Amino acid sequence: ETGVTQTPRHLVMGMTNKKSLKCEQHLGHNAMYWYKQSAKKPLELMFVYNFKEQTENNSVPSRFSPECPNSSHLFLHLHTLQPEDSALYLCASSLSTRTENSPLHFGNGTRLTVT
């Protein structure tokens, strides 16, 4: 049973749609992350939040907009996506952003398909 829950598990959207991915962690962690997982590619870090504040934006296009209302919840708002944005989007959390002292815990991901 994962302590990081992501919804929905699957999402199909058109290029003109607006949708949101949700992540909730029940581990008492202070840092939350969005990763993109594409086939045959390494996991790509997108955003990092620490105590609700965004600390890292890894040159992600503005059609991806994160929101972190508190340390337990993280959203990824999507609008005017491209087909190449189709991927598995993984949320993770850790006690702190010093990952060598506090390992990442991943959710099971949202499989996104952009048509």
Added chain:
Amino acid sequence: GENVEQHPSTLSVQEGDSAVIKCTYSDSASNYFPWYKQELGKGPQLIIDIRSNVGEKKDQRIAVTLNKTAKHFSLHITETQPEDSAVYFCAASMMGQAGTALIFGKGTTLSVSS
């Protein structure tokens, strides 16, 4: 920035055999190297990690070795079982803007046949 290379991309073994996955990294400042296992339909789960002040670490059937001079580290699974079949990712730490980020390898798909 850090770059992590992982080999092989696929690995097939018979049940009971050993499996070895190797990774190399580029940033000599990296000091933390975790390994994650991802089963179908699930997110990656940490299975073992090693820090730069240690050369080897074991946990039952899995072990990790680190050679800081050569900048490579390896995952060893002994007495493989069908439930070991999954995608395995190595990672290396890199100092980011406000903490340490993990840079991941591309993954190794391990298939254990009975």
